Amino acid sequence: MLTYTIRRLVLSVPTLLFISLVIFLLLQLAPGDPMAQVPLTVPPEVKEKMREALGLGQPLHVQYWKWLVQMFWVEPKVFIDWLTTSSALLGWLPDTTLYQGELRVISWQTRSPVMDLIVQALPQTLTVVGTAYIVGILIAIPIGIYSAYRQYSVFDQAGTFVTMIGFSIPPFFTGPLLIVIFSVQLGWFPFIYDTTHRVTDWPSFVTQVKQMIMPVMVLALQTTAQISRFMRASMLDNLRQDYVRTARAKGLGEAVVVMVHVLRNSMIPVITIIALGVPSIFGGAIITEVVFSVNGIGSQLINALFANDLPLVMTVTFIFAMLIVLFNIIADVLYGVLDPRIRYD
Amino acid sequence: MTNPASSPPRIEALRDTEIAKPPRSQWRDVWDQFKIHKGALMGGGFLLFITLAVLFGNLVWDVDPKKLDIRNKDVRPIYTAIWDGDAKVSWARPLGTDNLGRDHLAQILAGGRASMAVGWAAMVLTMLIGTAVGVMAGFFRRLDGPLMRFTDLVLSLPILPLMLVAVTLFRQPLRANFGPETGMFILIVCVIGVTSWMQTARIVRGDILALKEREFVLAARASGTTARGIIFRHLLPNVMSPIMVSATLGLATAIITESALSFLGVGFPSDFPTWGKMLADAVPRMQEFPERVMLPGIMISLTVLSVNYLGDGLRDALDPRIRGR
Numbered sequence: 001m002l003t004y005t006i007r008r009l010v011l012s013v014p015t016l017l018f019i020s021l022v023i024f025l026l027l028q029l030a031p032g033d034p035m036a037q038v039p040l041t042v043p044p045e046v047k048e049k050m051r052e053a054l055g056l057g058q059p060l061h062v063q064y065w066k067w068l069v070q071m072f073w074v075e076p077k078v079f080i081d082w083l084t085t086s087s088a089l090l091g092w093l094p095d096t097t098l099y100q101g102e103l104r105v106i107s108w109q110t111r112s113p114v115m116d117l118i119v120q121a122l123p124q125t126l127t128v129v130g131t132a133y134i135v136g137i138l139i140a141i142p143i144g145i146y147s148a149y150r151q152y153s154v155f156d157q158a159g160t161f162v163t164m165i166g167f168s169i170p171p172f173f174t175g176p177l178l179i180v181i182f183s184v185q186l187g188w189f190p191f192i193y194d195t196t197h198r199v200t201d202w203p204s205f206v207t208q209v210k211q212m213i214m215p216v217m218v219l220a221l222q223t224t225a226q227i228s229r230f231m232r233a234s235m236l237d238n239l240r241q242d243y244v245r246t247a248r249a250k251g252l253g254e255a256v257v258v259m260v261h262v263l264r265n266s267m268i269p270v271i272t273i274i275a276l277g278v279p280s281i282f283g284g285a286i287i288t289e290v291v292f293s294v295n296g297i298g299s300q301l302i303n304a305l306f307a308n309d310l311p312l313v314m315t316v317t318f319i320f321a322m323l324i325v326l327f328n329i330i331a332d333v334l335y336g337v338l339d340p341r342i343r344y345d
Numbered sequence: 346m347t348n349p350a351s352s353p354p355r356i357e358a359l360r361d362t363e364i365a366k367p368p369r370s371q372w373r374d375v376w377d378q379f380k381i382h383k384g385a386l387m388g389g390g391f392l393l394f395i396t397l398a399v400l401f402g403n404l405v406w407d408v409d410p411k412k413l414d415i416r417n418k419d420v421r422p423i424y425t426a427i428w429d430g431d432a433k434v435s436w437a438r439p440l441g442t443d444n445l446g447r448d449h450l451a452q453i454l455a456g457g458r459a460s461m462a463v464g465w466a467a468m469v470l471t472m473l474i475g476t477a478v479g480v481m482a483g484f485f486r487r488l489d490g491p492l493m494r495f496t497d498l499v500l501s502l503p504i505l506p507l508m509l510v511a512v513t514l515f516r517q518p519l520r521a522n523f524g525p526e527t528g529m530f531i532l533i534v535c536v537i538g539v540t541s542w543m544q545t546a547r548i549v550r551g552d553i554l555a556l557k558e559r560e561f562v563l564a565a566r567a568s569g570t571t572a573r574g575i576i577f578r579h580l581l582p583n584v585m586s587p588i589m590v591s592a593t594l595g596l597a598t599a600i601i602t603e604s605a606l607s608f609l610g611v612g613f614p615s616d617f618p619t620w621g622k623m624l625a626d627a628v629p630r631m632q633e634f635p636e637r638v639m640l641p642g643i644m645i646s647l648t649v650l651s652v653n654y655l656g657d658g659l660r661d662a663l664d665p666r667i668r669g670r
Contacts, residue, residue, distance in 0.1 A: 320503035
């Protein structure tokens with residue numbers, strides 16, 4: 001298992017390199033000009049100097065190599081320095097000064113390092129997306145179990161219908177729909193997510209929960225629809241197995257048979273689906289963040305795109321790609337760990 | 346050959362009591378199974394209705410969706426009069442008008458035509474690429490490894506961000522070459538097609554791998570059929586059912602993706618209505634005019650829901666193991 005994990009991790013390096021090359025070439029092929037926003041009064045030779053200052057004059061492979069070096073050599077050094085100096089977890093280690101002022105990946109919009117911008121936006125995305133995912137799973141699993149246990153019952157039919165709706169209604173419609181109902185008509189929740197809000201005491205915690213409910217529900221609907229389907233199918237597969245009849249025949253209670261024997265076996269494929277779904281929910285969060293004005297990583301990507309801020313776009317897209325590759329590996333490894341029938345070697 | 350008259354008398358139990366029915370065609374069986382699934386039947390019916398409505402609706406409701414009628418701006422839909430007697434409604438504008446006085450019903454019809462056109466075109470492109478890759482990988486052993494590694498690579502690309510990047514960055518040249526509407530149409534269809542063929546390719550490859558070991562393929566090969574002939578005469582007809590099922594899924598995803606791109610503001614030009622664009626444009630004023638968000642949103646959702654139900658029914662109907670139970 002360990003060798004398999006290591007092999008997958010090693011193999012992921014060329015995959016990620018290829019993906020980063022694709023993204024880089026796509027951005028380079030594109031005719032968008034980062035100098036388009038510069039006023040026309042700026043003389044051409046000054047513009048040329050500005051272009052060179054952004055590193056645009058150099059050949060493609062030099063630009064790509066520099067991005068690679070900045071992303072995989074300079075940024076980790078900054079990260080390690082931060083870990084040993086200011087983080088709570090590893091702050092006790094002796095301070096390192098690996099970072100010697102080399103050039104980091106710089107955003108063309110703000111002239112600050114791209115990583116700093118991402119680190120600022122990440123907590124918002126993670127709170128909303130993470131909560132939504134957990135809520136979605138917690139709703140989906142009981143629905144899936146009960147639908148499978150009472151197949152073709154009214155509950156199962158209703159569950160199928162609701163999951164169909166969850167598949168079909170896009171988040172950019174459920175978002176405004178929830179806003180119309182709960183913010184405009186009922187006035188229960190705010191429809192703009194206040195990212196500057198800090199949780200200090202009980203009332204501020206209530207405000208935080210209130211502003212999170214709607215974006216979380218929008219994202220959770222998609223998760224619930226998908227995972228409850230898988231849970232139902234997986235439970236149905238297992239309920240027909242011989243070991244279930246054996247368990248019943250030896251006199252185990254129905255609760256033990258379903259909740260211990262069947263559930264544990266049914267969870268194996270579902271867990272891998274859960275792991276595989278993590279990156280896609282980040283993608284779905286782009287729309288939700290735009291709808292509710294959450295200042296997260298998705299809305300940052302959109303803003304950077306419209307402002308032609310290629311380094312930020314490149315880095316954020318690459319981080320999404322890294323998440324996908326990472327969670328693919330996690331899903332495969334988990335599958336092997338949980339299911340003793342699966343042997344990779 | 347023995348003379349039938351001289352043969353021993355037939356055994357009574359083997360005698361046919363009625364005339365044998367003509368053999369039933371496969372598609373007749375599929376239709377009989379499909380009919381049982383009420384949701385699929387309704388979904389198919391609704392999809393047909395929507396398609397006909399957006400295709401021929403402008404013959405019935407011949408108002409120009411782009412015509413500005415500033416005097417009649419912000420007319421509410423006719424049903425608003427039920428609960429609000431003072432609302433500005435007009436029978437000439439059954440679904441109201443927008444803030445520039447453009448007729449909403451005509452816009453929904455025109456927007457639907459754009460959304461459905463993109464959906465169908467992108468779906469066809471997706472199926473073509475997916476089937477081609479799947480068949481090549483499944484049939485030619487030498488291509489299997491490279492093509493499937495490539496499919497895995499594309500699967501691990503972050504699709505939505507890359508689509509946003511591609512559409513934003515390639516908008517200008519395509520618009521300049523093909524005009525704003527056609528250029529965007531080509532771009533969006535291509536972007537959706539290029540980014541969503543992978544599942545189809547995997548399914549088709551799996552089925553082809555199993556099919557090409559069967560005897561009928563061996564027989565075809567033995568009788569000297571070329572690879573081309575085997576693929577088109579023997580293999581493709583047999584993988585039609587999974588392709589059709591994933592085509593319905595592809596249509597649903599394509600409609601949603603187009604609307605999502607329009608919603609994020611990277612879709613068609615501003616005076617060209619699509620459902621996603623209408624929804625996005627209406628969001629800032631949805632407190633006063635919630636129907637402008639609701640109507641296009643409901644249209645997208647109902648269309649996608651009906652396509653999904655249709656796919657569900659097709660899956661059951663085309664699977665011979667489920668059929669006839």
